Amino acid sequence: MSTSSYIARPTPNGYTGIYVHFDGGPSSKLPLLLAAYEHHFGQDLAAMTRHLVDDVAIGWEELGSDLLDGAPPEIVAALTCGEHWPSSTLDNLVTPDGSPPTRMTVTETTAAEQDLEWVYVLRPEGIEVIPAQRFSSGPLIAWGTDPRTNFTDPAAWSRVAPSTTASPRSPGPAAPNASRTAARR
Template structure:
């Protein structure tokens, strides 16, 4: 299994999202998520969040790209250890994740576990100047 991660949207308390299994390392996930927002959702960050978080409550194995519809745990892939959880992942419940990718309107923020919660380790704008 790949690096466990979460794709999320910001909330006043932190974030809510879904698991993202393959591959959740920043070297891959940042490009995949930017590609999904910019190329599949034509720059509409909220539409991307709806698809990745709201429309597929089991989470993701592969995020869609222009050539591939992606595989989610709720519709396309058999669960690994019983039924896929449909609970939203939050900063309190993301203990197994190594990274969290938060889809802000202007940028993608990468969080890692640290201290008493999650710390920003980097971010990238959706669009370059």
């Protein structure tokens, strides 16, 4: 079973984002997004947002380890346990009536009526993590946060400090997500 989520950009009144089908929980999305921002996109938030939110026709099936290109080997190993897989989009969808699929978007006003669990808003100061229980706001994870931080307990988050002042809460690599591994086989 997948955990659905959205990657979003801030708007004057909230956010707008694009659907991501697999591995939407914070324990997989936050490390990948933090490392991608730092290493793959070179801290260029505009390029990252364009790639993840704006340039996707329908939605993402999965965000892959290709977003870790340029990251140090120890970060890649900690986040992927040595696995490699490409990001993939939802390009082969078929609608019940045969019409072309439409872009799978979310905003702060439509989130509650959609079947999703997390929204990740890419803000200048970090990633705002909005859980399904409340689609208006959530904790902010600073961009400088070590991607190896343990993000399995959202209740313990309180504006996680950048890695220059904090160390990972849980050393060692995270276990690979079984649903993602099974889906790629």
